[in-house]
Amino acid sequence: MSSLEQLVLQPIAGVNGEVIIPGSKSLSNRALLLAALAEGETRIKNLLDSDDIRHMLNALEQLGVDYQLSDDRSVCLVKGKGGALVASGRYELFLGNAGTAMRPLTAALCLGGGDFTLTGEPRMFERPIKHLVDALLPLGANIEYLQAAGYPPLKITGTGLTGGEIAIDGSISSQFLTALLMSAPLASEDITITVKGDLVSKPYIDITLDLMAKFGVSVTNNDYQSFSVTGGQSYRSPGEIMVEGDASSASYFLAAAAISGGTVRVYGVGKNSVQGDIRFADVLAQMGAEISYGEDYIEASKAKLDGVDVDLNHIPDAAMTIATTALFANGPTRIRNVYNWRVKETDRLTAMATELRKVGAEVVEGEDFIEITPPARITSAAIDTYDDHRVAMCFSLAAMGDAAITINDPGCTAKTFPTYFELFGKICA
Numbered sequence: 097m098s099s100l101e102q103l104v105l106q107p108i109a110g111v112n113g114e115v116i117i118p119g120s121k122s123l124s125n126r127a128l129l130l131a132a133l134a135e136g137e138t139r140i141k142n143l144l145d146s147d148d149i150r151h152m153l154n155a156l157e158q159l160g161v162d163y164q165l166s167d168d169r170s171v172c173l174v175k176g177k178g179g180a181l182v183a184s185g186r187y188e189l190f191l192g193n194a195g196t197a198m199r200p201l202t203a204a205l206c207l208g209g210g211d212f213t214l215t216g217e218p219r220m221f222e223r224p225i226k227h228l229v230d231a232l233l234p235l236g237a238n239i240e241y242l243q244a245a246g247y248p249p250l251k252i253t254g255t256g257l258t259g260g261e262i263a264i265d266g267s268i269s270s271q272f273l274t275a276l277l278m279s280a281p282l283a284s285e286d287i288t289i290t291v292k293g294d295l296v297s298k299p300y301i302d303i304t305l306d307l308m309a310k311f312g313v314s315v316t317n318n319d320y321q322s323f324s325v326t327g328g329q330s331y332r333s334p335g336e337i338m339v340e341g342d343a344s345s346a347s348y349f350l351a352a353a354a355i356s357g358g359t360v361r362v363y364g365v366g367k368n369s370v371q372g373d374i375r376f377a378d379v380l381a382q383m384g385a386e387i388s389y390g391e392d393y394i395e396a397s398k399a400k401l402d403g404v405d406v407d408l409n410h411i412p413d414a415a416m417t418i419a420t421t422a423l424f425a426n427g428p429t430r431i432r433n434v435y436n437w438r439v440k441e442t443d444r445l446t447a448m449a450t451e452l453r454k455v456g457a458e459v460v461e462g463e464d465f466i467e468i469t470p471p472a473r474i475t476s477a478a479i480d481t482y483d484d485h486r487v488a489m490c491f492s493l494a495a496m497g498d499a500a501i502t503i504n505d506p507g508c509t510a511k512t513f514p515t516y517f518e519l520f521g522k523i524c525a
């Protein structure tokens with residue numbers, strides 16, 4: 097949880113420099129869970145240290161998983177359980193607002209013996225999980241809703257998962273499919289998963305499959321429409337996993353360069369990254385930025401930016417950065433197909449529309465899109481952040497006009513990027 101202070105950002109004349117981006121949230125939490133389920137010890141390097149990761153680590157510790165963190169918490173040696181996380185007694189696991197802990201653990205805790213309550217922050221109780229639960233029930237899962245049907249908190253009695261042909265609705269969150277895929281190899285029989293509806297946030301499935309392969313399990317992917325997983329397997333530790341820098345976190349620095357002048361190079365994530373959010377740089381390029389890639393970096397330079405009309409369903413997190421970059425473009429920007437912004441840390445479509453209007457933009461908020469017409473001049477404003485790290489981070493870019501911007505509750509970046517404002521300050525002139 098974050099404190100309720102304010103951070104005043106004076107107008108930023110320009111940016112320049114290099115930033116080493118902290119580890120990816122998506123990779124860190126997946127690696128921790130797979131390492132816990134695997135046979136053998138895994139040394140996870142460049143682990144992110146943020147609230148979402150601490151929630152996963154605390155849960156694993158309560159479940160009896162042995163791990164050791166280095167003093168700076170960037171290296172974690174996990175002693176795998178070699179199968180399901182079996183625990184005797186009742187466990188209440190507090191998972192904050194971490195989707196990457198809540199969803200994968202919901203499936204994984206169905207695999208073994210134990211009684212678990214999965215709970216979190218109030219906003220977590222408004223974030224749907226029904227599509228995942230509905231897919232797990234035919235596999236023999238024992239899951240109860242403790243408050244509103246379809247939402248956490250959940251009570252899970254781990255009795256193991258069987259197999260068969262199941263369907264999962266992929267139209268709200270890819271994390272449900274990710275959760276199912278990661279647990280499926282430990283079910284007793286083979287599982288075929290058919291995806292119903294249009295699968296959102298598709299590149300996150302590549303992150304899942306890539307990491308599963310590193311832990312020795314392959315999945316048959318039939319064009320993201322169905323997936324076949326052999327049951328009765330175990331994960332095998334690869335020995336060491338190096339977590340890439342977080343591509344969503346990189347987006348703010350790249351956008352800052354494109355908006356305000358100078359050149360910024362982000363290290364830790366490069367052209368061969370498994371993270372779909374590196375495609376954010378393509379959108380910046382489409383707006384007019386100069387982008388170059390190396391093995392371990394992405395660099396953006398000053399540009400004259402134009403508005404764009406883009407479907408950003410594949411990069412919903414970095415898409416928020418485009419929304420504030422649009423403040424500095426010539427002409428309007430329309431970001432389409434982002435309905436699931438409404439079920440994340442806050443209703444991001446309403447939050448972004450409200451806050452973009454405060455700085456002077458004209459905004460149309462659609463059911464699943466947002467259109468932003470930039471103001472002639474940014475207006476000074478105090479930005480409410482709704483306990484949403486990405487609202488806080490992407491509105492730092494609004495200070496690249498000639499008005500001061502106040503970020504309310506800047507500490508909410510602790511969810512994925514506790515050092516954000518410190519690092520951002522270092523590239524500002």
Ligand SMILES: O=C(O)C1=C[C@@H](OP(=O)(O)O)[C@@H](O)[C@H](O)C1
Pocket residue numbers: 121122123195196268269270271274296297300412413436
């Ligand atoms: O699998 C993941 O690591 C994530 C998937 C995305 O969620 P949805 O699939 O719910 O869009 C993304 O927004 C989230 O920050 C991380």
Ligand SMILES: C=C(OP(=O)(O)O)C(=O)O
Pocket residue numbers: 193194195196413440441486512
């Ligand atoms: C949607 C996000 O988080 P979560 O993993 O909790 O879904 C996010 O980080 O933008």
